[in-house]
Amino acid sequence: MSDRENQSCLSAAEDSLSFLVCVFHALKKWLGLGQVEDYLSVLEYLVWVFTPLAIVFIVPFLIVILLYLSILFLHLYKRKNQLREAYCNNLWDGARKTLATLWDGHGAIWHGYEIHGMEKIPDKGAALIVYYHGAIPIDYYYFLANVIIQKGRTCHSVADHFLFKIPGFKLLLEVFSVIHGPQxxxxxxxxxxxxxxxxxxxxxxxxxxxxxxxxxxxxRKGFAQVAIDSQVPIIPMFTQNVREGFRSLGTLKFFRWVYEKFRLPVAPVYGGFPVKFRTYLGDPILYDANMDAAELAEKVQQAVQSLIDQHQKIPGSILRALLERLYTRHKDE
Known part of the structure; x- marks a missing residue:
């Protein structure tokens, strides 16, 4: 700044705020930051663009956090009730019902979760539930919660081996009867x-x-052989919009190659969108002694595909699934 500009600026500085403005302009010119406004504008633009992208990748981790909070609750519950463990055959009933209520509430609030055909789940006796697997099977968690609340039963589950290697998950898997799946x-x-x-x-x-x-x-037909050996019915299940709630980047060739080569499920998952979830249970496929595993597997696959065809608009749309929170019309209506 020239002496005349300095004098003019100082004479105009009738209060401390004006003086600070003058100092700021002097420093900006002295440091060669005349384009600072342009830099800030670019920075603001980048923040607006990348913040939503960051959020859709961060939200899935919140589900992991909820799972770990569930595990923490189980540890606290176990410590509080450790004296009763020797005298009570149903130590974990209270914990399961508490967590089921919390997860059911999460489903109702975030996804307006509904389940159709719950009457097809028997109040007593065995049945094999076969379902479509979303990028994150949170719909299945909601289903398990509803089985506990409405039926007063615990549904055992088969999970991939890698789930048993996640630190801290052991207790959660034990309490909710999750197995790695030998026939x-x-x-x-x-x-x-x-x-x-x-x-x-x-x-x-x-x-x-x-x-x-x-x-x-x-x-795959091992599940069908399990049903034949056990002589139990199979109940097909599908959740509408489960792919719109969470999506995976597994369609990219690199992540597919990593999985096929090393069996590492490292494809990033994004989403957490509060879309409408509706779980549909199909009619039970009863045991038939004249049907082999290959035939039964094909019949079950057709049943699940039928649920998808009947209740899911293809291709799925995140925007449409969000709007379905406001409207109750089903695809088949």
Whole structure:
């Protein structure tokens, strides 16, 4: 600044605020920051663009946080009731019902969760529930919560091996009767009269399916053999808009290559959108001694595909699924 400009600025500085403005302009010119406004404008633009992108990748981690909070609750519950453990056969009933209520509330608030066909789940006796696997199977968590609340039963579940390697998950998996899926153990659970949930698509379907909802079961038929050996009915299940709630980048070739090469489920998941979730349970497929595992697997796949065709608009749309929170019209209506 020239002496004349300094004098003019100082003479105009009738209060401390004006003086600070003058000082700021002097420093800006002295430091060569005449374009600082342009830099700030660019920075503001980047913040507006990238913040929403960051959020959709951060929200899925909130589900992991909720799972760890559930685990923390179980540890506190166990410590509080450790003296009763030796005298009570149903130590975890209270914990399961408490967590079921919390997860059911989460589903109702965030996704307006509904379940249709709950009457098809038997009040007693065994059944195998076969479902489509979303990028994050949060709809299945809501289903488990409803089984506990409405039926007073615990549904056993089959999960991928990697889930058992996640630090801290052991207690949660034990309390909710999650197994890694040997056929003998599945048959044992069903012959003991329990419900059992399984997704033949598993991790592959979770990561590599997309908004067109293809079933990625391959030639898997072990679940059908389990039903035959146990002589139990199979109940197909599908949740509308589950792919619009959370989506995976597994369709990118790199992540598919990593999984096929190393069996590492590292494809990023994004979303957490509060879309409408409706779970539909199909008619039970009863045990038929004249049907082999391959035939039964094909029949079950057709039943799940029928639920998708009837209740899901293809391709799925996040915007449409969000609007469905406001409207109750179903696709088949």
């Amino acid at each position: 003998e153990e599945c048959v044992r659970a069903l012959k003991s009269g329990h419900l059992l949930g399984i997704s033949p698509g598993g991790v592959r379907e979770a990561l590599f399916s997309d908004e067109t909802y293809p079933l990625l079961w391959g030639k």
